[in-house]
Amino acid sequence: MHIALTHNLKEKDSSKPADYFSEFDSLETINAIISAISRKGHKVSAVNVNGSDVFDYFKKNRVDMVFNIAEGKHGKFRESEIPAILDYFNIPYTGSNTFALALALNKALTKKILKAENIPTPNFQVFSRGSKELDPSLKFPLIVKPNFEGSAKGIDKKNVVQDREELFKVINEIISLYKQDVLVEEFIEGTELTVGILENGKCTVLPILEIDFSKCLNSGEYFYSWKMKEFQGNKEMGLVPEFHCPARLDKNTEALVNDTALRTHHAVGCFDISRTDIRLSKDGIPYVLEINPLPGLNPNESNFPLMAYAAGMKYEELIEAILMSASERNRLN
Numbered sequence: 001m002h003i004a005l006t007h008n009l010k011e012k013d014s015s016k017p018a019d020y021f022s023e024f025d026s027l028e029t030i031n032a033i034i035s036a037i038s039r040k041g042h043k044v045s046a047v048n049v050n051g052s053d054v055f056d057y058f059k060k061n062r063v064d065m066v067f068n069i070a071e072g073k074h075g076k077f078r079e080s081e082i083p084a085i086l087d088y089f090n091i092p093y094t095g096s097n098t099f100a101l102a103l104a105l106n107k108a109l110t111k112k113i114l115k116a117e118n119i120p121t122p123n124f125q126v127f128s129r130g131s132k133e134l135d136p137s138l139k140f141p142l143i144v145k146p147n148f149e150g151s152a153k154g155i156d157k158k159n160v161v162q163d164r165e166e167l168f169k170v171i172n173e174i175i176s177l178y179k180q181d182v183l184v185e186e187f188i189e190g191t192e193l194t195v196g197i198l199e200n201g202k203c204t205v206l207p208i209l210e211i212d213f214s215k216c217l218n219s220g221e222y223f224y225s226w227k228m229k230e231f232q233g234n235k236e237m238g239l240v241p242e243f244h245c246p247a248r249l250d251k252n253t254e255a256l257v258n259d260t261a262l263r264t265h266h267a268v269g270c271f272d273i274s275r276t277d278i279r280l281s282k283d284g285i286p287y288v289l290e291i292n293p294l295p296g297l298n299p300n301e302s303n304f305p306l307m308a309y310a311a312g313m314k315y316e317e318l319i320e321a322i323l324m325s326a327s328e329r330n331r332l333n
């Protein structure tokens with residue numbers, strides 16, 4: 001088969017804000033995926049969405065399948081841009097469709113669906129420019145996040161606020177910086193978990209990954225903030241989270257967390273792969289923060305491959321499983 005790998009390549013450009021490239025993929029990731037696909041005997045063409053005319057490429061090159069990890073280019077529906085082009089040309093692709101990708105990028109809308117499905121998610125309110133009324137039922141501390149970002153863009157430790165004054169200060173900062181609605185949620189004290197789902201013949205929940213920030217407290221960071229994600233492992237900065245996979249949970253909690261992630265995957269309508277971020281509260285409730293239908297696939301740094309390794313898979317097997325799941329879906333449709 002001829003497979004195109006659609007992606008946004010991470011570049012160095014100091015004229016852009018520090019977090020501009022955070023969602024994009026490194027050459028290391030691109031090369032690892034290319035090598036895994038090539039080893040199966042396929043021809044692979046890498047298509048960098050930054051700086052190429054993707055529509056024109058697929059008009060001229062009739063590939064058999066696309067391995068899609070692209071974040072897209074602009075705005076609130078950016079992750080759906082490449083799947084929309086591929087749908088237009090009737091080219092099958094790995095991962096979720098336009099609809100699920102746009103939904104998952106809208107954290108607040110996803111949370112409304114989770115609530116309707118009785119899946120726990122922190123209580124929340126959405127703020128637009130100029131909104132001033134705080135829902136009195138929300139309990140401080142609250143966390144303020146841009147509604148349409150990933151990779152913890154715009155999420156700093158000062159986004160956890162203790163009172164109304166701090167809250168509106170951060171809301172206004174984020175609205176002007178990111179030019180989008182802001183999601184305000186109750187901050188859930190507890191354990192950080194992330195749960196990978198891989199449709200590997202059947203929908204499989206990978207071993208749960210627990211991220212423990214207790215060794216990072218000297219740095220002032222205590223959750224998966226942008227700084228923590230961007231510089232994790234940096235000893236001088238004290239950003240040394242500990243990863244436990246499988247997570248240190250009792251059997252009942254593990255089953256509850258697995259079920260919560262699986263229901264989230266289905267509620268949002270994800271395909272092939274997803275990673276659900278959860279905060280397990282001290283009283284054992286798995287609160288879903290968000291679902292990532294395009295989780296990072298860096299073979300050495302990303303959370304999802306870590307979970308696949310804990311399940312006994314090699315990186316190539318993970319990539320192959322994603323491809324197989326997409327091929328099978330395409331064959332049946």
Ligand SMILES: Nc1ncnc2c1ncn2[C@@H]1O[C@H](COP(=O)(O)OP(=O)(O)O)[C@@H](O)[C@H]1O
Binds near residue numbers: 279
């Ligand atoms: N309601 C919350 N309670 C506790 N921690 C949170 C909450 N929301 C976000 N966080 C922290 O911020 C991190 C990033 O938030 P998340 O909603 O997953 O955004 P992103 O899409 O940028 O990853 C989480 O992994 C978690 O550590």
Ligand SMILES: [Mg+2]
Binds near residue numbers: 151290
């Ligand atoms: Mg997240």
